[in-house]
Structures are given as structure tokens and as C-alpha cells.
Amino acid sequence: MLSGIATWISDSQGRELANWLLTNVPGLPPILQTLHLLSIAAIMGSIVMVDLRVLGLAVPSQNLDEMVRRLRAWAWCGVAGVASSGIWFVLARPNRYFANPVFQIKFSLLIPALIVTALFYRQTLREPGYWYRSARRERVAKILALVSLLLWLGVVMAGRWIAYSEYLFWPE
């Protein structure tokens, strides 16, 4: 299925456009990569900070409900930012990415990361103090935060390893 998507992108106009832009606009690759990094910083300052807060590791004075309400927009803008800055590279060289095992790992981590984050925020906003009504809920919140934290850090690290997949999968 992935190679089907890759072939479909290869034959599309999107690929031509992305290729043209990345080769002809001076400095566009590092600029897009920097926007990608800045969007990751927005995710770190929102999603990851909320996870660290739930785990009791950071910003102890900030209230969880208020944090989620305030940072939700930052989180989803960060996600939109990484998507819109990253997609050009995938469009330009679809086979390089879809056939890359690290790229596959990155997206296998990203999809559950998005789902866990969305569900956690939805539940938090539905009822004030939801996660602190019982010791059991508090434990569940901590587990979800830890899973979310590990998934997001995994996504970021896997992203950087895409260019080095041979170290993992074809050593020497």
C-alpha cells in the first residue's frame, strides 16, 4: 500500500511542484526544516509540557485544566506547522521516504501520539478536575502522559534518524 501511495505521488503534479520549489527557491530546504523545528518547539512547549506537568515533573504551579485550555491551540498549530513544512520533502522524493523503515516507524509513533493527545485533551476539557477525582484516574492520567511523552520524543528522534536509516537496518 505504501509503495502504491509513493507511486501515486511520483506521478502527480505535487511532486513536480515540490521538486521545483526545493531546487529553485534559494535556501528553501533549510528554511522549511527550521519551520519544522520551530513547530516541534511549539509541540514541546505545549503537549510535552502538559505531559511533564501531569507526571509532576514541571510547572507545578500551573493548573492542568487551565494549561490544556490555554495550550491546546499551540499544540494543534504545532502539528499543522510540522505537517505543512514537512510534506514538501515527502512530495519531492516519495520513494525515499515511504520505503524508509525509520519513516515508517516515525508515522507508526505519530498516529498513536496524536490519538492519545486528542483523547486526553477531550477528557480534560469535558469535566473540570476530571483526572483528580480518584486515585485511579490520577494513575491513568500519569500513564497516558508517560505514553504521550515517549511517543512524541520517539517521533522527533525518529524524524532525525530518517537520514541515517542505514545505521540501523543495514549496518556495515
Added chain:
Amino acid sequence: MLNEFWLWLEYLPIAGHIGATWWFPLMESLHVVSITLMLGAILMLDLRVLGLAASGYTVSRMSRELVPWSAAAFVVATLTGTAMFITRASAHVLNPAFQIKMLLILVAGINIAIFHFRIFRTVSHWDISTKAPASARMVAGASLFLWCGAMLAGRWVGHVI
């Protein structure tokens, strides 16, 4: 003489080992995690000082809770960055993107010192306000600008060599 020093770094066994193995991507991915975490924490504090976010919390509390995170992330970024630097030290010092990056980090460091040792002293007067003194807002704006610039220059380093 300095040139010999850069070459000496490159010929260290550890530098060769990092450059030739999975250590390099490991350092690079940890560098990305630490710089984005650092910028995320800095962003929250700067936007609070600018009066644009988290107005329900005092500036001093935000600073107390966020600065340790950005400082720790900076230490990790420096260690992982040095590990990558020594693999091609003599080329990096000649790379204009690398030189600009170091300059921006230096200026950002001075900017932080100005904030914490001068401007922050009067924080009790504007701690709860969303309208910090112009000098504080200027430093916060400069901080965002400098760190974003350092990130762009850093990303550019890899496109020059």
C-alpha cells in the same frame, strides 16, 4: 596554532568513533530534542513577558519553573553539539553558517544575562502585569528572534558542507 587544535580534536579517537557510527545520528536526534524543548520553554516565558500568553501567572513564577528546563536542555544541546562538532571541527570553524550560529548564541546569552541580572531585579513592580517595561519586552522579543535565528543558522550548517 588554533588550526592545529581543531585538527587535534578531529583526530581524537572519540571524534572518529562518533563520526563513523550510529553515535552521530544519536547525538543529532538528542540535539533536536533538547533544542526544541529549550525553545519551547523559552517561548512560553518570552510570550509571558511580552504579555501575550499565560497572563494568569506571574513572570517570576514562570521564570522559576521554566528556566531550569531551558538551562538543562541547553546543557544537553551543548554536549551533543560538541560531540558532533569535533567530528569535523576544522571545517565547521570555517563554515559561515556555523560562525553565525555561534555569534547568535553568544548574543542570546548576553541577552539572557541582561534580563536576569538587570531587568528582572525590578520584577516585583510588574510581576502580575501584562504590560512589562519596554526594556523587558525588548529583551523578550530579541530572545525569540535570536534563538529562531540560531536554529536557522544551525540547520544551514549542514547545507554548507
